[in-house]
Amino acid sequence: MVNDAGSRPEPARQENETFWAITLLGLLALFVIAGAVINHYVTVDNKKYAELFTQWKVLLGVIATLGIFSILYKENPTYRFLEHIFIGLAVGFGVVATWVEILWPRWFIPMLPANMVKATDFHGVSEGQWWLFFALPIALLFYSVYFPRLAWMNRLLISTIIGYYAGYELAGFIGLLGPQITKSFKPPVTTYAPEGAATGANNFQFLGVYWHPFAIIFLVVLVCTLAFFIFSVEHRRRWISQPAIAGRYFIMITLGAIFGTTVMGRFSLVISRFQFLIEAVKDWWHLIFK
Amino acid sequence: MSSFFEHLQHIDRRWIYLVLAAVLIVSLIIGKPETPIVLDTVQHLYDAVDAAPAGPGDGKLILLETTFAANTLGESGLQTRAIVRHMMLSHKRFAVMAVDQQGAKLGPAIVNELAPYYGYEYGKDWISFGLQLGVTPFYKSFPKDIVGTVKTDSINHKPLGEYPIMRGINTIKEIPLLLEITASASVFLWLQLVQPATTPRLQIGYGCTGVMAAEAYPYLDSGQMVGMAPGLKGAADYEKMVDALEAKAVASKEIEKPYDPKTSSLSGMGQSARQLMFTQNNAHLVVIVFIILGNIGMLLARRRTRRAPKEDANG
Numbered sequence: 136m137v138n139d140a141g142s143r144p145e146p147a148r149q150e151n152e153t154f155w156a157i158t159l160l161g162l163l164a165l166f167v168i169a170g171a172v173i174n175h176y177v178t179v180d181n182k183k184y185a186e187l188f189t190q191w192k193v194l195l196g197v198i199a200t201l202g203i204f205s206i207l208y209k210e211n212p213t214y215r216f217l218e219h220i221f222i223g224l225a226v227g228f229g230v231v232a233t234w235v236e237i238l239w240p241r242w243f244i245p246m247l248p249a250n251m252v253k254a255t256d257f258h259g260v261s262e263g264q265w266w267l268f269f270a271l272p273i274a275l276l277f278y279s280v281y282f283p284r285l286a287w288m289n290r291l292l293i294s295t296i297i298g299y300y301a302g303y304e305l306a307g308f309i310g311l312l313g314p315q316i317t318k319s320f321k322p323p324v325t326t327y328a329p330e331g332a333a334t335g336a337n338n339f340q341f342l343g344v345y346w347h348p349f350a351i352i353f354l355v356v357l358v359c360t361l362a363f364f365i366f367s368v369e370h371r372r373r374w375i376s377q378p379a380i381a382g383r384y385f386i387m388i389t390l391g392a393i394f395g396t397t398v399m400g401r402f403s404l405v406i407s408r409f410q411f412l413i414e415a416v417k418d419w420w421h422l423i424f425k
Numbered sequence: 426m427s428s429f430f431e432h433l434q435h436i437d438r439r440w441i442y443l444v445l446a447a448v449l450i451v452s453l454i455i456g457k458p459e460t461p462i463v464l465d466t467v468q469h470l471y472d473a474v475d476a477a478p479a480g481p482g483d484g485k486l487i488l489l490e491t492t493f494a495a496n497t498l499g500e501s502g503l504q505t506r507a508i509v510r511h512m513m514l515s516h517k518r519f520a521v522m523a524v525d526q527q528g529a530k531l532g533p534a535i536v537n538e539l540a541p542y543y544g545y546e547y548g549k550d551w552i553s554f555g556l557q558l559g560v561t562p563f564y565k566s567f568p569k570d571i572v573g574t575v576k577t578d579s580i581n582h583k584p585l586g587e588y589p590i591m592r593g594i595n596t597i598k599e600i601p602l603l604l605e606i607t608a609s610a611s612v613f614l615w616l617q618l619v620q621p622a623t624t625p626r627l628q629i630g631y632g633c634t635g636v637m638a639a640e641a642y643p644y645l646d647s648g649q650m651v652g653m654a655p656g657l658k659g660a661a662d663y664e665k666m667v668d669a670l671e672a673k674a675v676a677s678k679e680i681e682k683p684y685d686p687k688t689s690s691l692s693g694m695g696q697s698a699r700q701l702m703f704t705q706n707n708a709h710l711v712v713i714v715f716i717i718l719g720n721i722g723m724l725l726a727r728r729r730t731r732r733a734p735k736e737d738a739n740g
Contacts (some may be wrong), residue, residue: 196692207442232526236556256582303561307617318647393639396656400500400635402708403657406701407499407693409449414695 155212163220166195190422193415200408242267319357321350356385431729433722441715448711452704459661459702466645467662470630470652474508477602477628479517481550484593487512487519488600491532492559493608494525497634498691503660503698504632505535505606510684511667513543513550514674518590520552522575524559524611529579532606534691542684547580548588555579559611564618568597568627597623602651606632616649632659657705660698668699 170191176184202217244257245264252262276292279285325345332338337349362375363382370376479487489508493501512519521536523529533553536545545551554575557563566574571594572585585591593599597619605612612631620627628651633641635656644650654663674680686697 208439229526236526236529237558241558257577261576307613310617310621311613313621314649315643315647389639393636396635396638398712399658399705399709400637400656402705403499403635403701404496406449406453406657406704406708409446409704410453410499410696410701411692413450413453 152212156216159213159216170195190418193418197412197415200412204408242270319353321347321353323347323350323354355381360385431722431726433718434726445708445711448707449704452707453696453701455703456696456700457703458697458699459706461658461661461665461699461702463662463665464655464659466653466655467659468652468666469645470632470654470659471511471663471666473602473628473630473651474511474517474604475515477517479512479519479601481516481518483518485518485599485601486590486594487517487602487604489519489521489532489604489606490523490528490611491521491535491606492523492525492528492611493531493606493634494527495531495692497608498531499693499701500634500656500660501606501608501632502531502535502691502694503657503701504654504663505532506539506686506689506694507660507663507667507698508604508606508632508654509536509539510543511663511670513539513545514667514670514680518550520554520590522554522557524557524563525609526556529556531691533580535694538689538691539684543680548578549590552585552588552590553579554585559614561614561618564614568619568623571595571597571599597627600627602628602630604630604632608634608637612650616644620649657698657701661702664698 170188173184173188173191199217199220202213203221205211206214240257244252244255245261246267247255247262249262273292276288279288323346325347328334328340328345329338329347334340337347339346359378359382361382362378363386365375365379368375370379474487477485477487479485489505489512491501491505509519521532523532533555536551536553539545540547540551547553556579557567557575563574572591575585577584578588603615605615612629612633615627615629620629629649631641631644631650631653633653633655635658638653638655638659641650641653641655645653654660668683671680671683675683686700687695689695
């Protein structure tokens with residue numbers, strides 16, 4: 136976009152990008168028009184066009200998938216174009232879905248009088264809640280940020296939301312982590328056999344008491360990891376520095392496990408895409424040759 | 426020989442992508458179903474579904490939340506399919522909901538594909554609550570008044586009270602198990618706001634993507650979650666147990682034939698999780714081989730650079 140001096144764009148490159156952008160947009164427009172035309176002829180009785188429309192959607196998916204994968208070879212205009220299309224679609228989908236799934240049935244329909252609600256598909260929805268209309272001007276206060284004189288109104292909403300979430304997080308913290316804190320009190324040695332626990336590596340009798348080695352491992356890992364995060368004491372003395380070093384290794388093992396599962400998760404996603412491509416090719420093979 | 430291994434350290438990444446793509450394609454075409462060793466967490470989840478009192482005469486139902494989008498169908502979608510098959514085979518009644526727009530469509534779509542196989546009827550054996558707002562007021566009011574909070578189902582837009590499945594279902598006490606299949610942090614709202622307020626504590630089963638699995642173990646250890654199916658591996662493990670259950674149902678002529686994933690019209694779900702696990706295993710093997718080769722190359726290169734100064738010093 137800019138030359139080495141970092142000040143002015145390179146005209147040739149800019150022209151090239153414009154050419155690709157217009158070409159790809161034109162191709163997409165043609166493709167979408169073709170899809171709309173096929174869709175126009177799709178009726179319940181017309182299986183031929185319904186199948187054609189399905190194949191059109193699959194072809195679009197295949198082109199988009201291969202286009203996105205093309206980044207693996209090198210940076211290219213097709214990838215950039217599809218990336219922008221994807222973001223645009225996601226935003227567009229979000230806006231429409233918010234209206235159709237949330238605002239329409241939960242805000243607009245309940246504001247209507249009973250006879251008008253009956254005319255819709257939404258049966259059993261509360262009606263005549265006209266006061267819900269006031270949610271609109273309140274929500275619009277967010278946009279007061281664009282008018283310097285009225286910008287203070289925006290702060291009213293933001294402060295309310297922050298206050299709400301501060302209280303909510305405080306209450307939620309206890310519900311979320313409370314059981315984990317109580318469960319972290321695991322006795323490594325007991326004078327009785329824990330109820331329901333089978334005898335094994337984590338529960339055996341020795342010297343007249345019951346030993347639970349996993350609880351010992353748990354305690355060591357817990358204490359060392361917490362030691363790593365104690366910053367109010369300088370890590371110079373051995374009683375804090377050694378557990379903190381061990382804690383660092385435990386954290387690294389955990390991060391390694393997270394990274395491992397991340398790789399597994401990413402592979403699952405790419406496998407799903409490859410499967411889609413293979414299924415599409417199989418379908419086309421079947422359509423053309425059989 | 427050593428130059429070959431040194432070269433491996435500087436191999437163009439595109440060759441690695443090409444090899445991986447070839448392995449993925451060949452493995453997917455072969456499509457051999459794996460027989461995985463079932464994880465304890467998945468076994469616990471399976472047992473929790475099995476034990477949940479949500480049969481036709483129990484007056485309760487399981488709540489299945491499918492908060493994921495099309496991009497994680499390869500993990501969350503397969504988990505949902507395996508769990509729904511299990512619930513249908515063991516005659517559990519259930520409701521599907523989501524706090525994500527796409528999940529609200531995908532969950533019922535998966536159930537709709539399976540329902541004809543197992544003779545499940547909408548409104549009698551299962552129901553869709555559709556999209557619910559994942560905000561505090563929902564989690565506060567839903568446990569106290571399910572019908573009043575959800576109001577209508579998402580497929581026919583009829584009041585919930587009109588469906589036979591909802592008779593006697595009023596509060597969270599009539600939900601013995603929540604199955605949270607998610608690719609986001611939606612489970613934490615149930616853990617924070619609903620579970621602590623329920624007596625007996627609401628049982629939560631978790632199906633998450635592979636990325637989220639490692640961070641969920643503390644919740645299993647503390648008993649906040651009864652079981653977990655992590656990523657594709659979790660789906661494959663669960664499916665193995667469901668396939669065994671289904672084989673029994675076919676043998677006893679309870680159902681006509683086993684479910685065939687090839688009939689699925691959902692993108693990326695045309696194979697079973699066990700078949701996809703075969704592909705995943707092969708991909709992992711390729712990565713491991715590349716890591717080993719790269720490390721051998723690094724060690725040999727290091728050895729050579731250490732030797733070089735000694736040889737120079739000796740003339």
